[in-house]
Amino acid sequence: MGLKRKQMLMRQKANFEQKLQNRLSFLSGKGIVSPKADKDTLVRKLQANIRAMNKRLRLIADNEKRTEEMAKIKAERAAALRKEQEGGKAEKPKKAPEEGKGKKIKAEKKAAPPKAQEGGKDRKKTESPEEGKATTKKKIEETREEPAG
Secondary structure, three states: OOHHHHHHHHHHHHHHHHHHHHHHHHHHHHOOOHHHHOOOHHHHHHHHHHHHHHHHHHHHHHHHHHHHHHHHHHHHHHHHHHHHHHHOOOHHHHHHHHHHHHHHHHHHHHHOOOOOEEOOEEHHHHOOHHHHHHHHHHHHHHHHHHHHO
């Protein structure tokens, strides 16, 4: 809800307040006192419209406040992130290769055993577990021979 919407709601509220004042002055000119004037249908409708405009304006103000708070939080996070990046540049490259080697070993181990079920079908019927073991052993032997060779 932008600034134009807020301005429009403020104009509508002012219009309803003016109409309410005109109606109350008209009723007082007729001799109707305040308790009876509050029961007048037009007065009640105008008061309801003013309450609705107040509620809408309050919601817009809350949204603007929340937006400002989020902008502050984002700016703080960005500043903290910049400080961390400037301070820790030398440490991160050293740790990255070690983690990468560990992940590759784990990935090979996880990929070796075939899953029992996939998509509701039993995989054991189509492929024997011995074939899967043989292929993984060959792969391991091949990788061992390459560095030595």
